[in-house]
Amino acid sequence: MIKRLVLFAICLAAMQAVQAADVSVFGNWSETVGPGDLVSGPGSDIRSPITSSSYQATLAVANTEGAAWTIRVRRSSSSLPTGVAIAVRRTTSGSGDGGISGGESYLTVNSTEQTLCSGTGDRGAVGLQLRLTGVSVDQGTGSFGATLTYRVY
Template identity: 50%
Template sequence: MHIFGLMLATGVLSLSAIPGANAASVSLMGDWLPTIGAPELVGGAGTDFRFTIESSAYQATLSVAYTGGAPWRLVVNRSGFSLPAGVTLAVRRNGSGSCGNLIGGLDYLTVSDQGQELFSGTGDCSGIGIQLRLEGVSIRQPPGFYETTVLYTVQ
């Protein structure tokens, strides 16, 4: 049996100053720990894994606080990337939580080691759903445990 274990730590707290606010913060509750094995095979034994593997729609929930009502951007990047060659990790938001003024982030964004804006908003928000997706997992890759961390920063 080919097992491809992955840990995506997403509960990272990052702080960044927003002009006009004291110190805004972002917090995320939730991790994704998929074990990719026989149930993910497209057609049973002898076939490959599904090309795309997604977490639940609200795998994690994100909150932005202490903004003083100022506009902000949520930037994501990865740290400790150890996925096999050809595997990509992407993230998107699901819904607006308690915040009705979010812009962007509904389409998947491939997470890289360079910070990229996922979405933006104004003021404090909570309960924003975060979903993760892996693409390119294959039985041709070595079995093992892979780990990466998605960092979320509010600017």
């Protein structure tokens, strides 16, 4: 039993009413789930949650001219099995002018945009970590994936 879970982080930029700000997300996560992921050997279920490294992807916000911004995230496509959820959290504050707050707890991402974090000024190298819950041997084998879309307001 081998499952291949591929999660893609992509980004879109949104225009603010007065000025433009850009968001970039770099990185993706591919996890192969196999016998070593069983809780207690053959006949048991898959460990949960499954998490990426704490710096799996990085986020950057640029061209803010010092203004306040909010990062929102949604799942724009998914072939994840029923019952499997994907979540994201911010693991570092990155660097740059201004500051950043929020997003340190896992946010379960669905098809509706939700606020991940907010800040002011340009920030780079903000670390992101991904987490899967609900993966089970009952879901069968195959390749599954999801695309997360980040937007700045």
